[in-house]
Amino acid sequence: MMVAIANGANSAPSAADTSGITPADGNDSGPRVLDDNLREALTFDAPYVLDRLLSDRVVETRAQAEELFTEVKKYLVLSELSHDMVIGMYSEMVDAAWHAFILFTSQYADYGHRYFGHYLSHAPTIHSGSGYDGQFGAAVEKRRPGISRPRRRARKKSTFTDFRERYETLFGQPLPYVWHDIGFITVNRRMLVDDRAGPLTLALGDGQVSLFRTNGTAVLSVNDIATAALQFIIAKGAFYVRELPGGLTDDEKIGLAQALVRSGALKVAP
Template sequence: MAEPARASADGYADALAFEAPYLIEKLVKDHVAESVDHAELLFREIKRYFVVTECDAGVTWSMYSLEVDAVWHQFVLFTRQYIDYCRAHFRGYIQHAPSNAPKIRLAAVREPSTFEMFAQRYAQLFDESLPDVWYDDRNVTLARRILFSRADDLTLRDGDDGMVELLDSHGEPIFAVDPVARAALEFMADVRHFFVRELPGDLDDDQRIALVSVMVENRILALAA
């Protein structure tokens, strides 16, 4: 199958310039964004994501940011405005399909995306690197809500090397930490949905953030919208 022609972002200036004050207000009110500026940044990124997917329609583009995906979800809730936006600026309604959605049969005839592909195409289209909102592990703060990415039962075990291991429901280790973080890891496995600041034990705030960031980077934990 021949590769589809790859467009540029030049023809999407109006789509990128589109403003939605009603959406920005809701993002701040519902604590999806910390401020108006933060909401504007996130909205810019979902519009850029749309442009990437439109410019490379032969690729099944995954959504790589929970923060940006939350904005997409909120935008869809303004049904009429969202439909009008899609029809005015793109080829039609853009179906909201987060990265954890079931794969549809159509995806089989398209090239699956990777994060590296997305970052490269983004840089080509917008002449700048991906901002930090696309890296979930860079957005861990003490006030951030976190949840486990997996639903199976998790247990702890003292490893032979002195580390504390987190085991899945099959008894296989999926993560290991220094014993100083045992209380925090045990709390996570038990509570499963928490704020970073709530982690117990002898960790300082920087260590709490670092521990969660590594676990988010490894897809063990996820940012809660």
């Protein structure tokens, strides 16, 4: 199936020269800013979180659970070190792993106090960037002893590019694929229509079916063999990829769902 994305929201600019991640004295960057506490926070083991992700069928393998939990810890550390910016949560899957950790109330609270010096609050705020779903996450009221915060000022909200650049600077590696939820889409994955930017509508013509927001914003265009599937998606709002009608193959169903996530029309349901 040929899919044409109508916007370029996911095209990523090149990395900036500086990351904005610095310790309190402002004279360092990259992995050197990690003190012993934060390094230990990254190596913290919580097999009960992995078990929960598997039992809730958020993931299909323990390896996937481990990858997601690793990224939760990195996200929390990155948020702690970003003095000037509220770092957005850009993956429904990583956020689901964070929620799984929070469910273990005592262990989660102890983790925050032991390694960060405070409880790690989860304060969701809808992220508006097309193609990247999630919440603005760690609301930090107190700083861990040893990392002072500059004079209090308004902290701007990150963009996905801000997040990626700071992540790659701090951890010295490309942003892992697990931050892109499309990698978790299978025929057994549940999907949700993302209507935060407005309802969706269809238009047919010239062998194509096009998806629009009701304000006229183009989302994507595909071969009209996907018409029944798109009509189903708009009508249902929530569905499993395997349920898509219209005689599509499994690969076509997955490809259509991936394209719709990239364009901001769908989001993955953990």
